[in-house]
Amino acid sequence: MHYVKAKGIFTSDYGINLYRGCTHGCIYCDSRSEIYKFDHKFEDIEVKENAVELLKKELIRRNPFMVVTGAMTDPYVPIEKRVQHVRKCLELIYRYGYGFSCLTKSDLILRDLDLLKKINEKTKAVVQITLTTTDDNLCKIIEPNVCPTSRRVEVLKKLNENNIPAVVWLSPILPYINDTEENINSILDCCINENVKGVLNLDMGLSLRKGNREYFYRKLDENFPGLKDKYIEEFQDREFIYGRNYKKLKGIIKKRCQKHQMLYKQEDIFEYIHEFPSNSVQTKLI
Numbered sequence: 001m002h003y004v005k006a007k008g009i010f011t012s013d014y015g016i017n018l019y020r021g022c023t024h025g026c027i028y029c030d031s032r033s034e035i036y037k038f039d040h041k042f043e044d045i046e047v048k049e050n051a052v053e054l055l056k057k058e059l060i061r062r063n064p065f066m067v068v069t070g071a072m073t074d075p076y077v078p079i080e081k082r083v084q085h086v087r088k089c090l091e092l093i094y095r096y097g098y099g100f101s102c103l104t105k106s107d108l109i110l111r112d113l114d115l116l117k118k119i120n121e122k123t124k125a126v127v128q129i130t131l132t133t134t135d136d137n138l139c140k141i142i143e144p145n146v147c148p149t150s151r152r153v154e155v156l157k158k159l160n161e162n163n164i165p166a167v168v169w170l171s172p173i174l175p176y177i178n179d180t181e182e183n184i185n186s187i188l189d190c191c192i193n194e195n196v197k198g199v200l201n202l203d204m205g206l207s208l209r210k211g212n213r214e215y216f217y218r219k220l221d222e223n224f225p226g227l228k229d230k231y232i233e234e235f236q237d238r239e240f241i242y243g244r245n246y247k248k249l250k251g252i253i254k255k256r257c258q259k260h261q262m263l264y265k266q267e268d269i270f271e272y273i274h275e276f277p278s279n280s281v282q283t284k285l286i
Helices: 052-062 085-095 107-122 136-142 149-161 183-195 212-225 229-234 246-259 266-274
Strands: 002-004 046-048 066-069 099-102 125-128 166-169 198-200 205-207 238-241
Touching: 046 052, 052 085, 066 125, 066 266, 085 099, 085 107, 099 107, 107 125, 107 149, 125 149, 125 266, 136 149, 149 166, 149 183, 166 183, 166 266, 183 246, 198 246, 198 266, 212 229
Parallel strands: 002 046, 066 099, 099 125, 125 166, 166 198
Antiparallel strands: 205 238
């Protein structure tokens, strides 16, 4: 872990990244790609020490909207227990009448359930949870340093019990690893049981750009001997790949989501996440 002073807090679409880098160890992580220009080891978390102060200044001067985090780095990496950037930002978001959404794989989000409930009652809170497999043993191989799927489903259950809407990222889909009908249906069963708002699948694909490709292939060699050669033969140097049956799997998701009134189109889900409720009232307290 190391600290930096940030010049700004918001991305172009009003997202925030409180940390840079991750220790979850997911073997497929696109954030390792060279295009993101990390100048430090990926597991050496960069902490924006002035992030909370920057956010407060921005929230005071703007009209309310949905503050979103988690696209590049899971905000609930283990150091959040000590640094508490997310917790402090949630307090500000509630105080100034904004909405909030985050993408995470961690059950640490339940620590902040009280603030998520308060934000959702005042404006809107949406929690996005990644589920790639319902096999906890496989989960610990492809996402080794974060809570297993069974625990994430418990998080979804707790969110549902507290009327906080959730979106599940059913991605990425790794050819010959988690791209089975049984796995997809099992994840969808969890989504249906816990009344999730939508299921996002990003075309059932996997990003393999320079940087994360090399890391992913090393992990294939460690955990799935021989599979790397199969990937190289079938997908060559493509930066985004699809499994052999991705169209069928997409059809399963569409059919079951339609039946159970869950969002499944990417544009509809992102619109829902970013839409700030028009009847909310911002509170300006300095």
